[in-house]
Amino acid sequence: MATPHTPAAAISAPVVPRRLLGFLREHFKTPDDLDNAPSLVAKLNRECEDLEIGLRDLEERLSVASSSWLSRSDEAQRILRRIQSRGGELETEQERMGRMLDVELPLLAKEVTRIETVRLYAETTLQLETLVGDLEDATFAMVSQTSINDTLFGLPVASNPHDNGRKQEKLLLAVKVMKNIEQILVKIATCRPRWIKLIMAVDSRVDTCLAILRPQTLRDHRALVSALGWPPSLLTSDIEKNKSLGIPNPLVLMHGEKKHIYSQSFVTLCALQHLQAEREARHSLKYEKERKLYLEHIYLDRKTCFINGLWAVDELVHPIAARMEYHFSKWFDQPKFIFALVYKIAKDFMDGIDDILQPLIDQARLAGLSAKEAWVTAMVKVLLGYLERQVFPVLVSTYHTSDKNVEVLSSWLHLLDLMITFDKRIQVLAASGSQLLGPLLESENFSRSLPILSIFNEHSDWLQIWANIELKIAHDKLKCEMEDEKNWLCSARQQSEFGYEEEVDAFLFSTREDYKAPPIAESVVKIAFAMIERSRALPSNGMKIQFVRSSTTIFLSHFFVILLQRCQDLELMIASAEDDAFLKVSCSVNAARYCESVIREWDEDVTFLEMTVDVNDVCYGKENYEHDHQHSLSFFSNEIMYLIKLGTDCLENIMSAILLEFDALCWDYMQNVGQWEELTESKDQVMDEENLVVSSDFVEALDMLRLQIRKLKLHLNSKDFLDLWRSIAEGLDYFIFSSIPWTDVKFSNSGVNQFKADMSALFHIFRPLCFRPEAFFPFVSECLKLLSMNRKDVDYLLKMLIKDERIKSESLQLQGVYHVTYNHAEKIWRNRNFGG
Incomplete structure (x- = not known):
């Protein structure tokens, strides 16, 4: 880049700097001033010689200062050695080596690190100062050229291709310099977070340049777009409709120099936006871990930098927005026309936008960014802005002030239905043409264009x-x-x-x-x-x-x-x-x-x-x-x-209700001790439970239980019914076991048979539900086992258990009894009447 001190003959660029132009105007106001050229040359030569002499003098002073600093450093080191060597006769070689390793070397390393840090800081500062200076020169040159064009020629930028090309070169140079600055600042923010003041100072100067460059670049691009005949008419005549299926697109009609200038302006604007997005991303990183991750992936996902659209595409939509909103105002009560118009315009220009802008986006190296999505995002932003300003405030006010009648709710739902439908259609349109997505577009919503329902982000x-x-x-x-x-x-x-x-x-x-x-x-x-x-x-x-x-x-x-x-x-x-x-x-x-x-x-x-x-x-x-x-x-x-x-x-309530009803219906049966103690009148009479009927006091309870279980089986889902009937069986088992006064009743043979018959009837109710219902009545089943044992086995067990209490539980388990305790089993055995 040419600097103010570069000789005129060494400037390769065809652009004459403003300072040199001003200098020539000051000394050569008329043709007669050309006679003074030799004296002016001699004067300039003398000034150059003076500057060179001054430069050599500064170099000599820098050399002397460096030598002086080195000599003082060597002298200081010698003094430190003498101080450390005092009393050396008393210090052994091993102690001296230990002191060097433990004290002197860490101090030396710390000092070297400090000096290296100072050197690196100075080099970085000098590098940034040079880059920022180049950026400010490029910004000044671009603005100065714009001012000269406006004042001297009075021509818009777009109508002056040569000047516009030179401005684009300056802008590209400024963007390149800012990229270099940003790379250095990212490394500093990640590796040297204490240099925050240096980052702030550089950011301040770069932001100042950006505040000048961005508005100027947008104005130039907007003027260029206008000169191309954009925007086209939203309505076409009948003749035009017969000639074309859609609205004519001026971008497609570009050719030659106009197309080259627009392409250059588009790419430059994309580069400037990407640079600003990277700077904003760096500013948002608060933790060192985030900064390192950002440094590793800074160039991998450029698409996230343009989530809200491309500036260059927005400039195409802005002039269309004013024309669309003129029609929007007429369709407030018929919002379907608003959505239809936006969709139609977005669709009509889609092919042209994709054909012209997508190659430019690829040229700008914005990997993964879609021109269609950027176009759709810009169109959606127009619709979002109108809904946010004009439509929703009215609906919200009506909702709060009315009694929320059907008409108000219908207005809301109608608009929301239109928004949802529009969003699905526009997302598919934005992602259309992708061979990878195919039929999954609608279901998976792969498009990343701005959704219309994002209006609720801030509301x-x-x-x-x-x-x-x-x-x-x-x-x-x-x-x-x-x-x-x-x-x-x-x-x-x-x-x-x-x-x-x-x-x-x-x-x-x-x-x-x-x-x-x-x-x-x-x-x-x-x-x-x-x-x-x-x-x-x-x-x-x-x-x-x-x-x-x-x-x-x-x-x-x-x-x-x-x-x-x-x-x-x-x-x-x-x-x-x-x-x-x-x-x-x-x-x-x-x-x-x-x-x-x-x-x-x-x-x-x-x-x-x-x-x-x-x-x-x-x-x-x-x-x-x-x-x-x-x-x-x-x-x-x-x-x-x-x-x-x-x-x-609910299942517990059902179970409790059934158990309580069962308890009420068979309470007398449980307390009737005599029915189990009754002896047979003849020893020859066979008392088998198969020959007995169920006790009359027990029939009503069993009938109630059978009916309720049948109804639950019919109406309750099978999983809950499975858990319920097992819980009921468990509850009945414990209820019967705890309700019979085992201490007071002396079961006779006929009483045991009657009890077996009654329990068999109980088991029979659950037999349609499982193969062995007695397995769900462990206490009752084990009591029946204890009652069914003959006298000889009972007497033997009682004698053996009295002699050795350690085998009580084992002896019961050998008899298949696991739930009834030995104390309870002993009560049953001792009250067993084997006489009848």
Whole structure:
């Protein structure tokens, strides 16, 4: 680069610096002044000789100062050695070596490091000073040339190709210098964070140059675009429509010098934007770890630098925006035309934008950046701006001031539906033509152009209004569904026989019918899922979380409370064959289980997994979450836990009601000691349980139990029914075992047979549900084993156990008794009457 001290003959650039031009104008105002040229040359030669003499003098002074510093340094080292060597006769060689290693060498290393740091700081400062000086010279030259063109020639930039080309060269030079400066500053920020004042000083001067370069570059580019005939007319005549399928694109009509100048301006503007984006990214890094990561990947993902669009493409859209908004104002009550116009213009210019601008983007080395996405982003920003300024404020005001009637809610939903539909269409349009994406465009949303729903980024209150509207409509739909009592009936499968083989299907549920859930459960799931589907259009997880939490989860929680209330009604009812309490509760349990299974499926969706990570990051901190996964919860964990508790509590209430009713019906049977002590009248009479009928006091309880289990089997889902009947069996087992007064009753042979017959009838109720029901009655079964033992074995065991108490538990286990304790077994044996 030419500097102010470079001789005129050595300047290779054709551009005459402003200072030299001013100097020549001052000394050669008229043709007669040319006679003074020899004297002026002699004067300049004398000044150059004086400057060279001064330069040599400075070099000699620098050499003398360096020699003086070195001599003083050597003298200081000798003095330090003499001081350290005092008393050397008393210091051994080993001690001297130890002192050198422990004290002197670390100090020397520290001093060398300090000197090296000072040297590096001086070199870096000098390098940055040179680069910043070159940047300021290039900025000054560019601005000066613009001022000269404006004042002397009075011509716009675009109509002066030669001058515009020289300005682009200056701008490219300035961008190149700024890139070099930025690379040095990134290394300093990463490796030398204490040099913050140097970074701040350089940033201040570079920002000053950027504040001049960017507006000037944008003005030049805007003038160039206008000179090319942009923007075209949004409306075409009938003749033009017959000639072309779309609006003529001036970019496609460019050729020759105009195309070259525009391409150069486009690439330069992209480079300037990328540079500023890199500087902003560096300023946002607060921690050393982030700086190192940024330094490693600084050139890998340029697309993130242009997430809000390209300046050069924005300059194409700005003049179109004014014309579009003129039409927008006429269609306030018909927003569908607004979205249609934006989409049409975006689509009509898409091919031309891609053909002309994509090669320029590639030339600017913006890897992975799409011209289509940049164009779509710019068009969406126009629509976003209009909606934010003109449309949404009116809707929000109407929502707050009205009574939220159907018309207001319909206006909101109509606009939101248009936005969601527009966003899907525009994203597909932005990603069109990609052979890699194919049919996945719509489902996966691979395009990174600006989504229209990003309007809620800065307006979370608007997003909350949307969620409230969705919630109100969902509640209204649910209310209509709940009014029909048929929607609460279980979808039971009519079966004549209940075999235990059917239990293998307990964990193969897939549909509402498998869960025997009422239709209301499926309606709730569909309504909730519809709200979730609408939330997928939101561009960020934060907005999705707010929307789902404010609509879907509240709606589900409201329905779950209704389920709980229906289940709690059982506590006020008496379980009997005549009422339908168990049917009502069974349907509620089935609905809860079905909703739980569906919500678990939602939790496994990638969208909710990502949202869960964001929620946990907020709750526990990112580092704690990464190192402590036990705190990780699913997105719907609260809802799932609520449903689990609801189902468990309802099943416990059913079991308790059945056990209490069984207790009330057979209490007299349990307390009737005489029925088990009665002796047979004839020793020849065979007393076998197969020849006995069930005790009359026990029949009613068994009949109630059989009827309720049959109804639960018919209406309750198989998994919960499996857990329930086993719990009922366990409860009955313990109830019978603890209710019989074993200490007071002396079982006779006929009493044992009668007890066996009664228990067999009890087991028979559960036989359709399993192969060996007695296995679920361990206490009762073991008591029957103890009662069925003959006198000889009982006497032998009692004598052996009295002699050696250590084998008590082992002896019982040998008899197949694992639950009844020895003390209890001893009571049964000692009260056993073998006389009849």
